[in-house]
Structures are given as C-alpha cells and as structure tokens.
Amino acid sequence: MPSSPARLEPFNSAPADSAVQALLTCCHSLRWAHRLADHRPYPDLDALLAAADEAVYDLTPADLAEALAGESLTPLPDGAYSAAHTALSAAHAAYESRFGHVFVVCLDDFSPDEALDHVLAGIRSRLTHDPEEERLITSEELRRLARGRLTRLLGEPGPRPARNSPNVPD
Structure with missing residues (x-):
C-alpha cells in the first residue's frame, strides 16, 4: 500500500507538538508519539507504519499502561441495549477486573454484524490467559489499532473499522 510522499507532507512538515x-x-x-514524530520525515506510509509497529513493540509495561489508560469504550449502537449488552458489560467488567485495563481489539477486518460476537468471543477467550500472555496480545491489538488509525489520519485507503462497534475502542 505505498503512498505518495505528498500525502505525508503535511505530517512530515508539521511542528513537532502538532505531530505528537x-x-x-x-x-x-x-513515548510512541514522540518517537514517531522525532523520526520524521517518512518517505511513504509503509515506512511510517513500520516505524509505528516497531515503536509499539518497544513499549515498556508502563508505556503500555499509559496507552491503555487512554483507550475508552464506545457506546453500543442504537437498539443494541439487550441481553447482548448485559453479556458485554459483564465480560468487560470481568476482563478489567482480571487484567486491570480496558479490553482492546481491532475490528478493522470485521463487519458491524460480526463485531459483537467477535468481541464477546475475544474477551471470553482472553480471560483464560495469564497476565504476560495477555500483555503480548493486548500489545498486538494496540499495534493493529494504531496502524488503522494512522492510515485513516493520513487519509490513506485501507481497512475501515467496523462502524457502530460494540463497546470497543475505535
């Protein structure tokens, strides 16, 4: 998915504070934001995404906790307040109680119809992990979220998140 350098020009030339x-x-x-801002200019989106991936992989546990603290749950779509909402709320509460942070999952590859089932299955499955295993998976999901968000921020074509995603960070 190479991009034109012109697409990155506003990002590459922005003041450091604005880029961060x-x-x-x-x-x-x-740490992640400063690292990416400090290594500008990027020749294309692929180079920026590779740097973003590497920066996520290098996050310390404290950096990861900071990143997760900034994530929030989006509201359920209209009409979704049902038994599924109760199940989802309970699953989120169990996850946060076990791991001490919000559940994150990237839904860029899922349709809105699949999102709720994927989230519920993901939480249930990941509740069985030990904290270190879950930290690695959470870091990977955060990496995927950041890639999608960066791509959208720069107006590049790419995967789109599931719309009206059920109580998951966008």
Whole structure:
C-alpha cells in the first residue's frame, strides 16, 4: 500500500507538538508519539507504519499502561441495549477486573454484524490467559489499532473499522 510522499507532507512538515498531538489520537503513549514524530520525515506510509509497529513493540509495561489508560469504550449502537449488552458489560467488567485495563481489539477486518460476537468471543477467550500472555496480545491489538488509525489520519485507503462497534475502542 505505498503512498505518495505528498500525502505525508503535511505530517512530515508539521511542528513537532502538532505531530505528537495527532499521533496521540492513534496511540495514547507519549513515548510512541514522540518517537514517531522525532523520526520524521517518512518517505511513504509503509515506512511510517513500520516505524509505528516497531515503536509499539518497544513499549515498556508502563508505556503500555499509559496507552491503555487512554483507550475508552464506545457506546453500543442504537437498539443494541439487550441481553447482548448485559453479556458485554459483564465480560468487560470481568476482563478489567482480571487484567486491570480496558479490553482492546481491532475490528478493522470485521463487519458491524460480526463485531459483537467477535468481541464477546475475544474477551471470553482472553480471560483464560495469564497476565504476560495477555500483555503480548493486548500489545498486538494496540499495534493493529494504531496502524488503522494512522492510515485513516493520513487519509490513506485501507481497512475501515467496523462502524457502530460494540463497546470497543475505535
């Protein structure tokens, strides 16, 4: 998915503070955002995404906690307040109780119709993990979220998140 350097020009030439603020909308880790901003200019989107991936992989547990603290749950779509909402709320509460942070999952590859089932299955499955295993999976999901958000931030074509995603970070 190579992109034209012109698409990245506004990002590459923005003041550092502006670039960091924009990057924080993609991943809520100051270390991650500063690292990407400090290594500009990027020749294309692929180079930026590779740097973003590497920066996520290098997050310390404290950096990961900071990034996760910035994630929030989106509201359920209209009409979704049903037994599924109760199940989802209970699953989120169990996950947060076990791991101490919000459940994150990237839904870019799922339709809105599949999102709820994927989230519920994901939470149930991941509740069986030990904390270290879950930290690795959470980091990978955060990486995927950041990639999708960066791609959308720069107006590049790419995967789109499931709309009206049920109580998952966008």
